[in-house]
Amino acid sequence: MAHDLFETHRKDLHDLSDTIWHNPELAFEERAAHDSITDFFVKAGIGTVTKNYLLETAFKVEYVTGKGSNKNTDKKEIPCVAFFSEYDALPGIGHACGHNLIAVVGVAAFLKLIVALDQIGILARVVLLGSPGEEGGGGKIWLKQKGALEGVDLALMSHPASRTLCLNTITQxxxxxxxxxxxxxxxxxxxxxxxxxxxxxxxxxxxxxxxxxxxxxxxxxxxxxxxxxxxxxxxxxxxxxxxxxxxxxxxxxxxxxxxxxxxxxxxxxxxxxxxxxxxQSVAYDSVVQNPVLGRIYEERMEALGYKFPPKTERPFRGSTDMGDVSRVVPAIHPWFRIPCNNAPGHSVPFAEAAKSDDSFVSAMDSADGLAYTALEVLKNKELFEEMKKTFTETWNS
Known part of the structure; x- marks a missing residue:
């Protein structure tokens, strides 16, 4: 993966994670997090930034790659990748779900992918969606209903946990x-x-x-x-x-x-x-991990030294509004391991672990895995078509 733009802003991303962690905001109240992330893009001059996108504390950053070859191309004809960032906290225990890390994973994956696509001249739309209110508010569901996923071909995000997981996980x-x-x-x-x-x-x-x-x-x-x-x-x-x-x-x-x-x-x-x-909430659906995207992600993370459990093991991993996204477009929502001494999510020890330097490193590795996954399917038409085919087969079975 290309690293120049990402490495330039690596410290900024670390600071961004710290800022969000130290200023926890509940669902749909994430004004400081919204402003911190969007101001980063505006200051860096990267992409087209839309603040308060469809929801007050949601945002959209869009970048069209391909070094100018896109000027006369209809947007509908350009493949589109969406990354998601979350940044809401939990009542009383702050970022005990590690959304400060999820926020910067989305940003880092976005940066890594646009550089890689520009370097090899692939025409694509890369979108970062800031989705508020995951903890009970169903932010992604509201964004989906308001049209945020129109034209999106695949969607990716990842979540910190005590283990590294992807295709064999069960959400509810x-x-x-x-x-x-x-x-x-x-x-x-x-x-x-x-x-x-x-x-x-x-x-x-x-x-x-x-x-x-x-x-x-x-x-x-x-x-x-x-x-x-x-x-x-x-x-x-x-x-x-x-x-x-x-x-x-x-x-x-x-x-x-x-x-x-x-x-x-x-x-x-x-x-x-x-x-x-x-x-008290819209109903969240369970996540359907796209097998093509999940396979590529797992291979990349294994190359970075992460271990996945046997395919026969089927661990439960809570619920997320990314489930509804995965039923509209091919998607993955893997979990990446942070050093939390096996503390469960939604606990004070997990919140403490989410602010560590080692956890930030794991988050950046997962961002690399997401960006690499998107790059592979955009580079390879056969993989892209296989991704779409497996998505269709899921709903026909």
């Missing part, structure tokens, strides 16, 4: 539901005069636990109480549960959501309360 579809129970206040010494909303929520929580006997091992349900009353001597007239439900894909998720809704309603009915069930 996810939906977040909030159930708010409404009852009637009474003094704690005369509970029969009230309707205990907390009892309703406790029963609903227990119902979900009982539901686990029905759930397939590939499904998940995890929830918390977000409101349980104000004082022990006041019968609560309001209580609230927040639950995440997961399944292998959206089709299999829906029956689980239907059963969960009945569990919430049953808790309310048993206590004489009412319940309001609200969606």
């Amino acid at each position: 579809s996810i939906k977040r539901l909030k159930a708010t129970f409404h009852g009637e206040n009474a003094h704690g010494t005369t509970p029969w005069r009230g309707r205990n909303a907390l009892d309703a929520a406790v029963l609903a929580y227990s119902n979900i636990n009982a539901l686990r006997h029905w759930m397939h091992p590939s499904m998940r349900a995890h929830g918390i109480f977000t409101d349980g009353g104000k004082a022990p001597n006041i019968i609560p007239d309001r209580a609230e549960l927040l639950f995440y439900f997961r399944a292998p894909n959206k089709r299999e998720l829906q029956p689980l959501l239907d059963r969960a809704e009945e569990c919430f309603k049953a808790g309310a009915a048993a206590t004489g309360c009412t319940v309001q069930i609200r969606e």
Whole structure:
């Protein structure tokens, strides 16, 4: 891979990762991260930068390669690669999902690819999409619905983890539901005069636990109480549960959501309360890793010294709105190992690991893997066609 432009800005990328890590922002509030990344491109004079692209904290950077041969070419005829950057944080524990690293992986992959394509004179559109709100907000889904993927031929991004993974990983579809129970206040010494909303929520929580006997091992349900009353001597007239439900894909998720809704309603009915069930996110679909892109990425990362688990091993790796992207265009969403002492994502130790120099090095290696993957399919028409063919076969099977 060509490194000149990337090496010129390597320290800038390290500083950018640090800045985002030290200033965590929640979903759709990532104004400082948005400005830091887009200002980098504007200052460097690289590509066409569109701030606040379709969403307030999203952005788009576009660069057409080919050393001027593109001036009279219809954009629709030019192959287009999209990289994604994420940069939102988690409540209370900052960048415990390492989105500071994901942000700069996208930038670095973009820089590496445009240089390589320019050097060999390949005509292509290279796009970097800044996608906010991955943690529950479905930023990529909103961008997709607003047309951000129109004309895109392949999409790539990668994610830090305790292991290096790609083709054999399993992600899950996810939906977040909030159930708010409404009852009637009474003094704690005369509970029969009230309707205990907390009892309703406790029963609903227990119902979900009982539901686990029905759930397939590939499904998940995890929830918390977000409101349980104000004082022990006041019968609560309001209580609230927040639950995440997961399944292998959206089709299999829906029956689980239907059963969960009945569990919430049953808790309310048993206590004489009412319940309001609200969606807290759009449903994410599971990721479909394109086998051609994944094969190239794995080969490149192995050449850089990274090890992948046996193909027979099928580890779970949470949920991501990149799943919906992978069902529109050929895509990969691999995981790259950072030195986190096997700490799980969404933990304080993982957040600490995400700011280390060694983790930044791993992120840059993954960026190299993504850029190399895109370069190979753009250089080789047969690979490009195989990528599209396997994508089509996925949906016809």
